Amino acid sequence: MGDRLAGRVAVVTGGGHGLGRAYCERFAAEGAAVVVAELDERAGEETRAALRAAGARALAVPTDVADAASLARMVERAEATFGGVDVLVNNAAVFASVPVSRSAFDEIDPAEWDAVMRVNLAGTWLACRAVAPLMRRRGYGKIVNVSSDTAFKPVRGMAHYVASKAGVVGLTRVLAHELGPDGVRVNCVAPGSTLSEDEPDEELLAAKRQRALGQALPGVLSVQDITGAVLFLASRESDAVTGQTVLVNAGAALH
Numbered sequence: 001m002g003d004r005l006a007g008r009v010a011v012v013t014g015g016g017h018g019l020g021r022a023y024c025e026r027f028a029a030e031g032a033a034v035v036v037a038e039l040d041e042r043a044g045e046e047t048r049a050a051l052r053a054a055g056a057r058a059l060a061v062p063t064d065v066a067d068a069a070s071l072a073r074m075v076e077r078a079e080a081t082f083g084g085v086d087v088l089v090n091n092a093a094v095f096a097s098v099p100v101s102r103s104a105f106d107e108i109d110p111a112e113w114d115a116v117m118r119v120n121l122a123g124t125w126l127a128c129r130a131v132a133p134l135m136r137r138r139g140y141g142k143i144v145n146v147s148s149d150t151a152f153k154p155v156r157g158m159a160h161y162v163a164s165k166a167g168v169v170g171l172t173r174v175l176a177h178e179l180g181p182d183g184v185r186v187n188c189v190a191p192g193s194t195l196s197e198d199e200p201d202e203e204l205l206a207a208k209r210q211r212a213l214g215q216a217l218p219g220v221l222s223v224q225d226i227t228g229a230v231l232f233l234a235s236r237e238s239d240a241v242t243g244q245t246v247l248v249n250a251g252a253a254l255h
């Protein structure tokens with residue numbers, strides 16, 4: 001247990017599964033009250049129960065980041081329960097739990113393209129919009145957006161996902177400018193291929209091991225490998241950092 005987020009209220013979108021749950025657990029262990037804003041109500045509730053069992057303050061609010069009204073209700077609950085929002089991690093995405101298809105760019109269903117953009121990119125923008133008034137009021141806030149290292153090195157078959165994650169990098173830079181005068185820092189983490197599934201099958205493990213061969217540092221990344229950078233960007237330690245994207249990918253994009 002530490003105190004790097006003592007007294008802070010942190011919203012983690014998509015905090016019911018994988019990396020999002022790991023951020024919730026790490027933040028709670030550092031003293032934050034955590035709001036799990038998750039589409040999958042049961043998974044959000046499970047994270048909340050685990051955080052509470054560990055002695056943390058936690059709230060789960062069923063939330064669809066693609067829906068501005070749903071985000072507004074989540075922020076209202078967060079404010080009513082914990083008095084405000086200091087940290088937002090925009091982790092929710094169409095990726096694994098809500099799966100993205102692997103198809104060549106000219107075979108992607110236009111409806112799926114729109115859905116991926118709506119959640120991964122517009123959802124990030126809408127969540128920033130929803131918390132901004134609270135952060136502005138306090139004159140302080142930390143937003144950590146989640147991109148992907150696929151936005152920096154080519155991968156085949158996920159043009160919609162990669163484009164959405166590249167958009168998150170640009171959005172981060174714009175929002176850092178627009179919110180900077182109000183004391184709100186906006187940064188971005190771009191994880192490499194990470195073993196974030198609870199029960200990965202052999203095929204998935206083999207694919208992740210294969211991708212890890214392109215890294216400067218050996219080994220498949222685990223969720224614990226990613227949480228440190230997100231915690232840093234959520235904490236006071238990074239107060240002079242804004243508009244930046246940190247690639248947490250064991251050096252994969254060097255190639």
Ligand SMILES: NC(=O)c1ccc[n+]([C@@H]2O[C@H](COP(=O)([O-])OP(=O)(O)OC[C@H]3O[C@@H](n4cnc5c(N)ncnc54)[C@H](O)[C@@H]3O)[C@@H](O)[C@H]2O)c1
Pocket residue numbers: 013014015016017018019020037038039040043063064065066090091092093094095096097098119123146147148149190191192193194195196197
């Ligand atoms: N695991 C990796 O290899 C990897 C690599 C790079 C980036 N990422 C990014 O990290 C984040 C977490 O990925 P993960 O591996 O834990 O996968 P994941 O799919 O399990 O996590 C995404 C979470 O978002 C939730 N979600 C989906 N749509 C939502 C919506 N509309 N509103 C609210 N919640 C919603 C899901 O239920 C899930 O809990 C994603 O943004 C992903 O793109 C993951």
